[in-house]
Amino acid sequence: MKHFLSVEQLTEQDMFELFQLAKRCREEITPFKKQLFAANLFFEPSTRTKMSFTVAERKLGLEILDFNPETSSVKKGETLYDTVRTLEAIGADLAIIRHHDDDWMETLTDHISIPIINAGAGKKEHPTQSMLDLFTIYEEFQTFKDLNMTIIGDIKHSRVAHSNAKALEKLGANVHLCAAPNFKDHSLNYPYIDIDQAIKQSDVIMLLRIQHERHQHLSETSDYLKTFGLTRDRENMMKDGAIILHPAPVNRGVEIADSIVECERSRIFKQMENGVYMRMAIIKKLLQKWGIE
Amino acid sequence: MKHFLSVEQLTEQDMFELFQLAKRCREEITPFKKQLFAANLFFEPSTRTKMSFTVAERKLGLEILDFNPETSSVKKGETLYDTVRTLEAIGADLAIIRHHDDDWMETLTDHISIPIINAGAGKKEHPTQSMLDLFTIYEEFQTFKDLNMTIIGDIKHSRVAHSNAKALEKLGANVHLCAAPNFKDHSLNYPYIDIDQAIKQSDVIMLLRIQHERHQHLSETSDYLKTFGLTRDRENMMKDGAIILHPAPVNRGVEIADSIVECERSRIFKQMENGVYMRMAIIKKLLQKWGIE
Amino acid sequence: MKHFLSVEQLTEQDMFELFQLAKRCREEITPFKKQLFAANLFFEPSTRTKMSFTVAERKLGLEILDFNPETSSVKKGETLYDTVRTLEAIGADLAIIRHHDDDWMETLTDHISIPIINAGAGKKEHPTQSMLDLFTIYEEFQTFKDLNMTIIGDIKHSRVAHSNAKALEKLGANVHLCAAPNFKDHSLNYPYIDIDQAIKQSDVIMLLRIQHERHQHLSETSDYLKTFGLTRDRENMMKDGAIILHPAPVNRGVEIADSIVECERSRIFKQMENGVYMRMAIIKKLLQKWGIE
Numbered sequence: 001m002k003h004f005l006s007v008e009q010l011t012e013q014d015m016f017e018l019f020q021l022a023k024r025c026r027e028e029i030t031p032f033k034k035q036l037f038a039a040n041l042f043f044e045p046s047t048r049t050k051m052s053f054t055v056a057e058r059k060l061g062l063e064i065l066d067f068n069p070e071t072s073s074v075k076k077g078e079t080l081y082d083t084v085r086t087l088e089a090i091g092a093d094l095a096i097i098r099h100h101d102d103d104w105m106e107t108l109t110d111h112i113s114i115p116i117i118n119a120g121a122g123k124k125e126h127p128t129q130s131m132l133d134l135f136t137i138y139e140e141f142q143t144f145k146d147l148n149m150t151i152i153g154d155i156k157h158s159r160v161a162h163s164n165a166k167a168l169e170k171l172g173a174n175v176h177l178c179a180a181p182n183f184k185d186h187s188l189n190y191p192y193i194d195i196d197q198a199i200k201q202s203d204v205i206m207l208l209r210i211q212h213e214r215h216q217h218l219s220e221t222s223d224y225l226k227t228f229g230l231t232r233d234r235e236n237m238m239k240d241g242a243i244i245l246h247p248a249p250v251n252r253g254v255e256i257a258d259s260i261v262e263c264e265r266s267r268i269f270k271q272m273e274n275g276v277y278m279r280m281a282i283i284k285k286l287l288q289k290w291g292i293e
Numbered sequence: 294m295k296h297f298l299s300v301e302q303l304t305e306q307d308m309f310e311l312f313q314l315a316k317r318c319r320e321e322i323t324p325f326k327k328q329l330f331a332a333n334l335f336f337e338p339s340t341r342t343k344m345s346f347t348v349a350e351r352k353l354g355l356e357i358l359d360f361n362p363e364t365s366s367v368k369k370g371e372t373l374y375d376t377v378r379t380l381e382a383i384g385a386d387l388a389i390i391r392h393h394d395d396d397w398m399e400t401l402t403d404h405i406s407i408p409i410i411n412a413g414a415g416k417k418e419h420p421t422q423s424m425l426d427l428f429t430i431y432e433e434f435q436t437f438k439d440l441n442m443t444i445i446g447d448i449k450h451s452r453v454a455h456s457n458a459k460a461l462e463k464l465g466a467n468v469h470l471c472a473a474p475n476f477k478d479h480s481l482n483y484p485y486i487d488i489d490q491a492i493k494q495s496d497v498i499m500l501l502r503i504q505h506e507r508h509q510h511l512s513e514t515s516d517y518l519k520t521f522g523l524t525r526d527r528e529n530m531m532k533d534g535a536i537i538l539h540p541a542p543v544n545r546g547v548e549i550a551d552s553i554v555e556c557e558r559s560r561i562f563k564q565m566e567n568g569v570y571m572r573m574a575i576i577k578k579l580l581q582k583w584g585i586e
Numbered sequence: 587m588k589h590f591l592s593v594e595q596l597t598e599q600d601m602f603e604l605f606q607l608a609k610r611c612r613e614e615i616t617p618f619k620k621q622l623f624a625a626n627l628f629f630e631p632s633t634r635t636k637m638s639f640t641v642a643e644r645k646l647g648l649e650i651l652d653f654n655p656e657t658s659s660v661k662k663g664e665t666l667y668d669t670v671r672t673l674e675a676i677g678a679d680l681a682i683i684r685h686h687d688d689d690w691m692e693t694l695t696d697h698i699s700i701p702i703i704n705a706g707a708g709k710k711e712h713p714t715q716s717m718l719d720l721f722t723i724y725e726e727f728q729t730f731k732d733l734n735m736t737i738i739g740d741i742k743h744s745r746v747a748h749s750n751a752k753a754l755e756k757l758g759a760n761v762h763l764c765a766a767p768n769f770k771d772h773s774l775n776y777p778y779i780d781i782d783q784a785i786k787q788s789d790v791i792m793l794l795r796i797q798h799e800r801h802q803h804l805s806e807t808s809d810y811l812k813t814f815g816l817t818r819d820r821e822n823m824m825k826d827g828a829i830i831l832h833p834a835p836v837n838r839g840v841e842i843a844d845s846i847v848e849c850e851r852s853r854i855f856k857q858m859e860n861g862v863y864m865r866m867a868i869i870k871k872l873l874q875k876w877g878i879e
Contacts, residue, residue, distance in 0.1 A: 037641060045364050047371065048379055055330060055384045058356050063644045068364065071631050071654065076797075078633065078835040086634055086834065089858035091641045111848075211369075248379065249371040272382035338657050340664065341672055348623060348677045351649045361657065504662075541672065542664040565675035 003116040004286050005105050007127045007163040012170060018131060019138050021281035022274070029280075031061025036292065038283075039065040039092035041083065042119070043099040048248060048272055049119050049129070053096050056279035065092055081107050088114050094287065115286045126159040128282060129247055130167055132275040133160065136267050137204055139274065140243055144171035150198040152178040152230070153208030153255050156185040160247055161208060165190055176202075180228045195227075199234045207246040210254050230256045235263060243267050296409040297579050298398050300420045300456040305463060311424060312431050314574035315567070322573075324354025329585065331576075332358040332385035334376065335412070336392045341541055341565055342412050342422070346389050349572035358385055374400050381407050387580065408579045419452040421575060422540055423460055425568040426453065429560050430497055432567065433536055437464035443491040445471040445523070446501030446548050449478040453540055454501060458483055469495075473521045488520075492527045500539040503547050523549045528556060536560050589702040590872050591691050593713045593749040598756060604717060605724050607867035608860070615866075617647025622878065624869075625651040625678035627669070628705070629685045634834060634858055635705050635715070639682050642865035651678055667693050674700050680873065701872045712745040714868060715833055716753055718861040719746065722853050723790055725860065726829055730757035736784040738764040738816070739794030739841050742771040746833055747794060751776055762788075766814045781813075785820045793832040796840050816842045821849060829853050 001009065010018075038057045042050050057064055065087060078086075084095055095116045097104065102122035109116065120126045134144075141147060149168050155161045155177055165175050165188060175190045178198045198205065207230060225231060230244065235257075238244075244260070246268045252258040261268060287293070294302065303311075331350045335343050350357055358380060371379075377388055388409045390397065395415030402409065413419045427437075434440060442461050448454045448470055458468050458481060468483045471491045491498065500523060518524060523537065528550075531537075537553070539561045545551040554561060580586070587595065596604075624643045628636050643650055651673060664672075670681055681702045683690065688708030695702065706712045720730075727733060735754050741747045741763055751761050751774060761776045764784045784791065793816060811817060816830065821843075824830075830846070832854045838844040847854060873879070 035645065037644070039637075042364065045369065047360070047376060048383070050364075051332075051358055051360065051380060051383050054358060055356075058330070059328065059384075063641075065637055065640060066359075066652075067633070067637065070364070071628065071636075071656070076631065076835050077837070079838075082835060082838075083633060085855060086858055087637060089855040090634070090637050091645075091859070091862055249369050249375060251370070252372075252375075269378060269382040272379055273384075276384055335657065338662065340653070340669060341676070343657075344625075344651055344653070344673060344676050347651060348649075351623070352621065352677075359652075363657070542662050542668060544663070545665075545668075562671060562675040565672055566677075569677055 001286060001289050003105070003109055003118075004127065004282055005109070005116070005118045006125050007130045007167045010167075015131070015134060015167070015171065018278065018281050018285060019135050021285060022135050022277040025059075025277045025280040025284070029059050031059070032287070032292070034292070036062050036093040036287075037065055037091050038062045038094045038096060039067055039084075039087040041067045041069075041087075041095060041097045041099075043069050043097075044120065046098060046120070048275070049098065052272065052275045053119065053279055055276045056283060059276070060280055060283060062094070062283075065090075079107075080104055081111070084108055084112055084116075088112060093292065094283065115290050117282060117286065120159065123157050123159050125163055127163060128275070128279055129160050130163045131282065132271055132278040133164055133206065133245055133247070134167060134171070135278050136245060136271050136274050140267070141203070144168060144173045147173045147203045148176070148201050149173045149204045149206060150176045150178050150193065150202045151206045151208065152195065152198060152228075154183040154210055155179045155188065155208065156183050157211050158208045161185070162188065164206060178228075180224070195234065199237050200239075203239065203242050205230065205238070205242065205244045207244065207255050209247060209249065210251050224254055225257060229254060230260060232257050232259055235260050235265065238265060245271060248272065294579060294582050296398070296402055296411075297420065297575055298402070298409070298411045299418050300423045300460045303460075308424070308427060308460070308464065311571065311574050311578060312428050314578060315428050315570040318352075318570045318573040318577070322352050324352070325580070325585070327585070329355050329386040329580075330358055330384050331355045331387045331389060332360055332377075332380040334360045334362075334380075334388060334390045334392070336362050336390075337413065339391060339413070341568070342391065345565065345568045346412065346572055348569050349576060352569070353573055353576060355387070355576075358383075372400075373397055374404070377401055377405055377409075381405060386585065387576065408583050410575060410579065413452065416450050416452050418456055420456060421568070421572055422453050423456045424575065425564055425571040426457055426499065426538055426540070427460060427464070428571045429538060429564050429567050433560070434496070437461060437466045440466045440496045441469070441494050442466045442497045442499065443469045443471050443486065443495040444499045444501065445488065445491060446521075447476040447503055448472045448481065448501065449476050450504050451501045454478070455481065457499060473517070488527065492530050493532075496532065496535050498523065498531070498535065498537045500537065500548050502540060502542065503544050517547055518550060522547060523553060525550050525552055528553050528558065531558060538564060541565065587872060587875050589691070589695055589704075590713065590868055591695070591702070591704045592711050593716045593753045596753075601717070601720060601753070601757065604864065604867045604871060605721050607871060608721050608863040611645075611863045611866040611870070615645050617645070618873070618878070620878070622648050622679040622873075623651055623677050624648045624680045624682060625653055625670075625673040627653045627655075627673075627681060627683045627685075629655050629683075630706065632684060632706070634861070635684065638858065638861045639705065639865055641862045642869060645862070646866055646869060648680070648869075651676075665693075666690055667697070670694055670698055670702075674698060679878065680869065701876050703868060703872065706745065709743050709745050711749055713749060714861070714865055715746050716749045717868065718857055718864040719750055719792065719831055719833070720753060720757070721864050722831060722857050722860050726853070727789070730754060730759045733759045733789045734762070734787050735759045735790045735792060736762045736764050736779065736788045737792045737794065738781065738784060738814075740769040740796055741765045741774065741794065742769050743797050744794045747771070748774065750792065764814075766810070781820065785823050787825075789825065789828050791816065791824070791828065791830050793830065793841050795833060795835065796837050810840055811843060815840060816846060818843050818845055821846050821851065824851060831857060834858065
């Protein structure tokens, strides 16, 4: 693990080690002894991921180089490679990158000599989100074996759907998908089921966000809730002990009824809390591989 | 004091305690022992208030989560409530919020489990500014009893005029107002006097900013200075020991002559300096109420 | 040295002292004992300079007030003077300023009571960049005497060309210039030579950036490389031990061939690394003059 770029690069053992490390990070924090600099490069809007990394970094005692593309030389046409190479030269010990290209990692990984963490790649990958989702499920059930999962929503444009489905399968869960016709992605090899079937059988409902900012012309979102979303009626029919995940930001009243966002089954804010510890674990483990403790 | 939202919630005793605490913060700083995170959420432009809170927070040893709405999920339509709830979940121990709505606090205070400080609410409230104004007067006169105050300028659109007038009255000062006809607010129950009367009788002149960014079509601002503003001639006629306050940013040559901004009577930059200590005091006192020391 | 505004204010001895101090900063860091605040005011886009100062400041233990003009009272029309004066009042111990005016320093230096470092002034001065360029040459050759330098590129619009040429001459180097006809600046009193002559004779090639953002209508940039830029063929003909500098961001394929940016002669990323130590040295030396250690 030279860089942390994709959930696919992780073995089952890697994942369980990260769960244990995240747990330890929640209980007790041991900051790095040396002064280290983490460069945060977010080329797309983000609250949760960026702030979550910020808290994780500061809890580990890392200094932060907060790179803002709007006030940077990217405005002068600088490439991502030159930007990251510059931050490396200036003293960054680690780079956390979110970028709108699906494959930004490819231009970097060969020539950059500091560890890189993928904090979001176009609509393709968001591995730290996947790991915090998995951690939240693990904390709940202590296993993935034979758990029924359904990923519901805009499968097509989601960067977590793909990696989560594959990782969950690897860990032994039964993965199903559920989506409105225009949100289906048939390149994914998991069975599609309808929403009411999903509600009935699932131990974990992973809702996805309807991404208004990626496709603007979603009409009649209130119909969407009734037909494809998680209403209060559907929540009432979920199995005992079943939980609801959502990567947030939530569109209240679109993919999920407003009143359920913070209901007892919801782990939505728990996911955010877990995200900090998972990111601490990922940073720790990655820097350890580079000989930094 | 679960949250610090309005000067109206403060008793006379609360205010004097804050003055004493602000004084102590100037003399000696005792940072919090635990690593704590303050989330700064500024949805409106700010130099003074934001930077002042930043210095106050760092002097107290707080970590800062600098939330920038322009690069956040607010761009994806996230509500203020969900944004603050997210920051709470991620680990914020305190939220400092400025927002353009007059009543943003109402959507938050019931469901958020961390202390909130109001750093500006629409054109309604700006209680930390009020408290630093009062602190500056207190430092000068050691009392408010029978002091003659006049608040001069755009009373109608000012978020400090209303709260300052009420707080000053509570503390025993005689409050007068002075405004151009279109800047008067007749819902405030204090006598309006003309500028020359104000100059003659006041121990404290509190100038307000002509807020170009709130009402763009102010013509002939140089006439404004002559008719309604603080010229050098008027400054010369002020009482011995009388002082000038202004919340800044100053429009030099509009509400105040350029040459008076840093004159001997002016406490304008002193207010900014005091603002840091007052904000330290407010943070300390509020966190203390939540059991954090 | 009340403020650090221009290379011209530095004697030869000042420069060598800064080289030595920068070297020591690389080897061992001694942070300031007191909590000090550095205000970074960047009114123009910057990656390198701003991030370089950030690392330098944090290595010295300085707290950072990151002033962003886009979310500040500059939006309300506040002048640079009032902004800096405000930051001083709020507690800044040092101001680092980049601004698009050539002469912004003039409005500040008389009335501001904290040290100011010029991090870029219009197209006129960029003294910390000059000093890191000189430091990089010094590290390479341990002397400037009789070294052949050629500054190549957009001399006319460059803020480093002017100050570098003068400083290099002061230090004993032979300075030549090389530019496309429209990029020449005949107010500079150094001989112009052609690119192939420059390649043949120079110990140090200082390339300048073609500043797209300052003059948009540069057509046929690939012709530019062939006619005026540093191609691989030209690089092959450089003297043994000769080096290439560039202030970056680089326009790969315009003023320099893509494949040379990180070649063995290139000190482009070394310059960035050196920039951190040079800026630490400048901050240290300046604060020392103000009695702060």
